[in-house]
Amino acid sequence: MKSKLINEQQGEKTFALIFETGDEAMSGLARFAKENALGASRFTAIGAFRDVILGYFDWEAKEYRKIPVREQVEVLSLIGDVALKGKEPKVHAHVVVGLSDGSTRGGHLIEGHVRPTLEVILTESPEHLCKEIDEESGLALIRI
Amino acid sequence: MKSKLINEQQGEKTFALIFETGDEAMSGLARFAKENALGASRFTAIGAFRDVILGYFDWEAKEYRKIPVREQVEVLSLIGDVALKGKEPKVHAHVVVGLSDGSTRGGHLIEGHVRPTLEVILTESPEHLCKEIDEESGLALIRI
Amino acid sequence: MKSKLINEQQGEKTFALIFETGDEAMSGLARFAKENALGASRFTAIGAFRDVILGYFDWEAKEYRKIPVREQVEVLSLIGDVALKGKEPKVHAHVVVGLSDGSTRGGHLIEGHVRPTLEVILTESPEHLCKEIDEESGLALIRI
Numbered sequence: 001m002k003s004k005l006i007n008e009q010q011g012e013k014t015f016a017l018i019f020e021t022g023d024e025a026m027s028g029l030a031r032f033a034k035e036n037a038l039g040a041s042r043f044t045a046i047g048a049f050r051d052v053i054l055g056y057f058d059w060e061a062k063e064y065r066k067i068p069v070r071e072q073v074e075v076l077s078l079i080g081d082v083a084l085k086g087k088e089p090k091v092h093a094h095v096v097v098g099l100s101d102g103s104t105r106g107g108h109l110i111e112g113h114v115r116p117t118l119e120v121i122l123t124e125s126p127e128h129l130c131k132e133i134d135e136e137s138g139l140a141l142i143r144i
Numbered sequence: 145m146k147s148k149l150i151n152e153q154q155g156e157k158t159f160a161l162i163f164e165t166g167d168e169a170m171s172g173l174a175r176f177a178k179e180n181a182l183g184a185s186r187f188t189a190i191g192a193f194r195d196v197i198l199g200y201f202d203w204e205a206k207e208y209r210k211i212p213v214r215e216q217v218e219v220l221s222l223i224g225d226v227a228l229k230g231k232e233p234k235v236h237a238h239v240v241v242g243l244s245d246g247s248t249r250g251g252h253l254i255e256g257h258v259r260p261t262l263e264v265i266l267t268e269s270p271e272h273l274c275k276e277i278d279e280e281s282g283l284a285l286i287r288i
Numbered sequence: 289m290k291s292k293l294i295n296e297q298q299g300e301k302t303f304a305l306i307f308e309t310g311d312e313a314m315s316g317l318a319r320f321a322k323e324n325a326l327g328a329s330r331f332t333a334i335g336a337f338r339d340v341i342l343g344y345f346d347w348e349a350k351e352y353r354k355i356p357v358r359e360q361v362e363v364l365s366l367i368g369d370v371a372l373k374g375k376e377p378k379v380h381a382h383v384v385v386g387l388s389d390g391s392t393r394g395g396h397l398i399e400g401h402v403r404p405t406l407e408v409i410l411t412e413s414p415e416h417l418c419k420e421i422d423e424e425s426g427l428a429l430i431r432i
Binding site for chain 2: 338
Binding site: 002003004005006007009014016018021044045046048050072074075076077079096098099100101102103104115116117119121 | 297298299300328330332342344345346347353355357365367368369380381382383384392393394395396413414415416417422424425427429430431432
């Protein structure tokens, strides 16, 4: 994954993050967030995966059920944010993918391997957002 | 719902709006728009609903057909805007949700109850957008 | 299609692009990109189409398979970007649409006729993004 700063003004920065074939999206986003010490970002992306693991949060089991999609899919929408859990930036992303017949699947993005590209535009704000553990779900949620 | 201004420069403001369990998304967005006198905003969001009512605009009947989804769903993409109808800010939002098997549903967002979170990033621009009634559809549409 | 500049600061510009009944989305976006000499933009949109042609990139055939949807659909998410191929701005957009029963379809946006509106918010950055032909896929991809 390569990145380029495409705008910066008064503490707000916008980056293009371009993933190539074989790159894994969530680990690439997490690495970028850590290396750039992100504290409050949002992003959108389009592209394609050669395989992806979606998640659905099972409210009874209080954990993500994994839904693997083992085929080439279009990334129709990838929307997410970055917030701090303690000092660590955490990436949260949801995705809708398109299959060869135009039908769609979607979920929490657990893992996705890019082919041939994933084009992410990410904007980091000067004010930070922080996460805390939510007692009911056990999830780390943004609290303001 | 709680909000935090995460960036402001030369009349453009970006807010994080964080909804919690039980909050209804459309009324929360409408209240925020009114209280902050929004006149031209766009937003994206991810999170989850415990139930949601989607709408499909029936072109023959010239009204929204309601499509209720009465189960816990991931909010995969929520995209919308705010524009003025007269002096009143109007929120327009479309949503794609993900079910437990990774299949998706979507429509015009009529009503959605959050569980456990909905993370909205909204940017308000200095120049306003205005809506007028479109004679053919009967809908209030942005005209510029 | 009509456009309005709703924010400008230090080389970053944000436009609202409002399409009306009968307008074709991709050609309208391409024309706007050319007339405004866009070099690095991202956009999101919602609205509705009266018909749309989706694309799925067939990795074996190395071409887009066309998936026509010949009915009134909600545009649930339209996400895209603009980058330069040589001196020519190229629009890349993926869409998810909603049918009358709340089911969804999606793909690469090849062609979509608006009815009654498509509301696009597009932000152009001061730094440009450039495309090059990817040998494996034959597609023009952003390289940074």
